[in-house]
Amino acid sequence: MTADLVAVLVAVTDGTPKIMTIAGGSALPSGPFEFAHRSLQTALRAWVEAQTGHPLGYVEQLYTFADRGRSGNAKTPHSISISYLGLTREDRVGEGFEAHWTGWYDYFPWEDHRAGAPAFLAKMLAPKLKAWAKSAPSPALQRERWQRCSITFGLEDRDWNEELVLQRYELLYEAALIPEAGRENGRGASIVPGKPMTSDHRRILATGIARLRAKIKYRPVVFELLPAEFTLLQLQRSVEALAGRLVHKQNFRRLIEQQELVEETGAIAADTVGRPAKLFRFRHAVLAERAVIGTKLPLSRT
Amino acid sequence: MTADLVAVLVAVTDGTPKIMTIAGGSALPSGPFEFAHRSLQTALRAWVEAQTGHPLGYVEQLYTFADRGRSGNAKTPHSISISYLGLTREDRVGEGFEAHWTGWYDYFPWEDHRAGAPAFLAKMLAPKLKAWAKSAPSPALQRERWQRCSITFGLEDRDWNEELVLQRYELLYEAALIPEAGRENGRGASIVPGKPMTSDHRRILATGIARLRAKIKYRPVVFELLPAEFTLLQLQRSVEALAGRLVHKQNFRRLIEQQELVEETGAIAADTVGRPAKLFRFRHAVLAERAVIGTKLPLSRT
DNA sequence: CATCTTATGCTCAAGGAGAGTATAAATGGC
DNA sequence: GCCATTTATACTCTCCTTGAGCATAAGATG
Known part of the structure; x- marks a missing residue:
C-alpha cells in the first residue's frame, strides 16, 4: 500500500x-x-x-x-x-x-457568478439537469432530483450558495454531464463547458474551492494570497474572485475597518485610475489577539 | 505501511x-x-x-x-x-x-461550562498556565503565551468559545499539564483533572468534539442523537450537552420553530414533572428542502 | 389550595447587515 | 480650464436577528 x-x-x-x-x-x-x-x-x-x-x-x-x-x-x-x-x-x-x-x-465555469449567473447555466445546463431529473424512475424521485438541482445551482429564483461547489460537481457527475462521469464505460463527451482533469482531481479541486470559500468568511486567510501592501479594492477583488460573487463595496470596507484587520501603511497606491487609494497591510497582531476566533466578511447568503 | x-x-x-x-x-x-x-x-x-x-x-x-x-x-x-x-x-x-x-x-472536564466555568479552571488551571507562560524565555513571548491561554480558555473575563476544544487540548499538551505530554520522557503526572488516553486518542477526540460543536450550529445533526420522538427540552438539553453551555430556552424554541425543523407528533410526553410537553419529530423533509444549506442554533458567541 | 416545575406566548432594545445617497480626488480628452 | 470617467470614502436608513426578560398556562404534589 x-x-x-x-x-x-x-x-x-x-x-x-x-x-x-x-x-x-x-x-x-x-x-x-x-x-x-x-x-x-x-x-x-x-x-x-x-x-x-x-x-x-x-x-x-x-x-x-x-x-x-x-x-x-x-x-x-x-x-x-x-x-x-x-x-x-x-x-x-x-x-x-x-x-x-x-x-x-x-475547470468550473459555472462557479463564477461575479457578472451574474453565467448565461449557459439557464440556457443549456438547466434543461439538461431537468432532463436528467425526468429520467428518474418515479415521479417522486423526479421531483426530488429537480429540487436538488435547483437548490444546488440556485435555479428558479433561488439564492445561489457559493459554498456548494462540491455538491454541484457531484450532481453533474451523477447526471453524467461531465467527461469524468463517462470514463469508465468509454463515454466521455464534454456536455458542459469546463476542463476535465485526470482521475478525481477535479473533485478534489472542488473540495478545495468549497473549503476556501467557507474559510474566508471567518478566518483572515485572504491575506495569504495578497502582496504585503494592498488597497482595499484589491482586497475586495480577491475575496470576490474566490467567492465567485460581488460584494457591496461600502459594507465591505466598513466590516474590514471595524474589525481592525488592516492598518494604513501611510503610502498611496501609484499608477491607478481614479482617485488614488491608501495602501494597507494586514495587521498580523490579530492572529494573536483573536487567535482562531473569528473575523467576518460580508459574504453571508440571504 | x-x-x-x-x-x-x-x-x-x-x-x-x-x-x-x-x-x-x-x-x-x-x-x-x-x-x-x-x-x-x-x-x-x-x-x-x-x-x-x-x-x-x-x-x-x-x-x-x-x-x-x-x-x-x-x-x-x-x-x-x-x-x-x-x-x-x-x-x-x-x-x-x-x-x-x-x-x-x-476526558475533558474543562469543556463543560453548563454550570458556569468549572471551579478548578480559575483555582488551579489558570495559575499553572500563568506559570507556564512565565517560563517563556522573553517577556514578549511570556505575554504572547498568556494571551493565548486567556483567549483559548476564556480567562480574565473573556468570552469562552466552546469550539476551541482542540486548541485548549494542544495548549495543555504544550504546557505539559496532561499525562500524554510527558509520556516520551517518562514523566507522566496528571496535573489537570481528566482521564488520559492511549497514543493521541484524546487529541482525536478533541478534534471530534470541536467538529461536532461547530456542526450543530448549521446542520441538523443533533437529531441523529435523539430518539424518533422528543420534547423541545430534550432537544435543547442535547444541544447544551454537546456545546457544553446553556442556551436561552425561549429563544431556542423560537429558532427551532421558525426554521420548521420539527413537527408535532400530536402526542404528549408522559412521566414528566411540570407541565407536559408536546412531542416532536424531526422533519426529514428539511434535508431535501434546504439540502446542505443552513439551519441555525442559538449558539453564536458574543 | 399553594407551590413547584416545566411549557409556551409575547415584547423590547441593541446591534448587524443590506442597500442607497452624497461627496472627494485623481485622470484624460476637448 | 471644463467635463466625463473612475475610484475612494463618509453617512444614513431600514429591516432583521439576537439576547434578554416578563407573563401566563398546565400539569404534579403536598
Whole structure:
C-alpha cells in the first residue's frame, strides 16, 4: 500500500484565482508521501518546495480518499490519497519548474457568478439537469432530483450558495454531464463547458474551492494570497474572485475597518485610475489577539 | 505501511455526551482498514457494525495523521491513521461486545461550562498556565503565551468559545499539564483533572468534539442523537450537552420553530414533572428542502 | 389550595447587515 | 480650464436577528 499527497495550491493574480497544475493543466500536483518526514504537513511543504522552488504559506488538510474503484486506474488500487489546500502567491514560484498556474474557473465555469449567473447555466445546463431529473424512475424521485438541482445551482429564483461547489460537481457527475462521469464505460463527451482533469482531481479541486470559500468568511486567510501592501479594492477583488460573487463595496470596507484587520501603511497606491487609494497591510497582531476566533466578511447568503 | 481507522462514536444519553471506548475507556475503537471495501466510509461502517452490532447514522471524516513520532510507539512508525466522527444512539448498541460508553467530559472536564466555568479552571488551571507562560524565555513571548491561554480558555473575563476544544487540548499538551505530554520522557503526572488516553486518542477526540460543536450550529445533526420522538427540552438539553453551555430556552424554541425543523407528533410526553410537553419529530423533509444549506442554533458567541 | 416545575406566548432594545445617497480626488480628452 | 470617467470614502436608513426578560398556562404534589 502507498500513500499519495495531492495538493490544491491557490494563488490570486489580477482578480483570477489560479491553481497549480501539471501535465498541461490536466492534473493537480501530487506525489508519494515519504515517511522520512515528521508529519504529512512537513512532507507536503518539502515536496511543494522541491516542485515550485518556493515555500508555502497557509496549509490545511482537505480529505483522504481510499476508494478502490475511485482512481479509474485498476493498476493502483491499493493507494490512499491525502489531499491538501495550500495558499501562496503566484509570483513566489520559481522558474524552470514543470508546474503551471491555471485559472480555477477554467475547470468550473459555472462557479463564477461575479457578472451574474453565467448565461449557459439557464440556457443549456438547466434543461439538461431537468432532463436528467425526468429520467428518474418515479415521479417522486423526479421531483426530488429537480429540487436538488435547483437548490444546488440556485435555479428558479433561488439564492445561489457559493459554498456548494462540491455538491454541484457531484450532481453533474451523477447526471453524467461531465467527461469524468463517462470514463469508465468509454463515454466521455464534454456536455458542459469546463476542463476535465485526470482521475478525481477535479473533485478534489472542488473540495478545495468549497473549503476556501467557507474559510474566508471567518478566518483572515485572504491575506495569504495578497502582496504585503494592498488597497482595499484589491482586497475586495480577491475575496470576490474566490467567492465567485460581488460584494457591496461600502459594507465591505466598513466590516474590514471595524474589525481592525488592516492598518494604513501611510503610502498611496501609484499608477491607478481614479482617485488614488491608501495602501494597507494586514495587521498580523490579530492572529494573536483573536487567535482562531473569528473575523467576518460580508459574504453571508440571504 | 498500514492504514488504521479510528472512530469517535458519539451518543447522548440523559444529557451526557458519551463516546464509545475500548480497553477500559483508555482508547478509541480502531482497526485496520481492509481494502476489500469500496471506500473508507463503508469500511468504517462495516467495522463499527461488527464491533457494536448496530448500524451507524451520520458519518464524517475528521483528520488523517501520519506523524512518525506521534504514536509514542516506535514499533509502528509507518502507519497512517484516518479518524472519523460518527453519531448514533447508545441504546442501539448490541450486547456482548467489548465496547463501552464513557462520558466525554470524563476526558475533558474543562469543556463543560453548563454550570458556569468549572471551579478548578480559575483555582488551579489558570495559575499553572500563568506559570507556564512565565517560563517563556522573553517577556514578549511570556505575554504572547498568556494571551493565548486567556483567549483559548476564556480567562480574565473573556468570552469562552466552546469550539476551541482542540486548541485548549494542544495548549495543555504544550504546557505539559496532561499525562500524554510527558509520556516520551517518562514523566507522566496528571496535573489537570481528566482521564488520559492511549497514543493521541484524546487529541482525536478533541478534534471530534470541536467538529461536532461547530456542526450543530448549521446542520441538523443533533437529531441523529435523539430518539424518533422528543420534547423541545430534550432537544435543547442535547444541544447544551454537546456545546457544553446553556442556551436561552425561549429563544431556542423560537429558532427551532421558525426554521420548521420539527413537527408535532400530536402526542404528549408522559412521566414528566411540570407541565407536559408536546412531542416532536424531526422533519426529514428539511434535508431535501434546504439540502446542505443552513439551519441555525442559538449558539453564536458574543 | 399553594407551590413547584416545566411549557409556551409575547415584547423590547441593541446591534448587524443590506442597500442607497452624497461627496472627494485623481485622470484624460476637448 | 471644463467635463466625463473612475475610484475612494463618509453617512444614513431600514429591516432583521439576537439576547434578554416578563407573563401566563398546565400539569404534579403536598
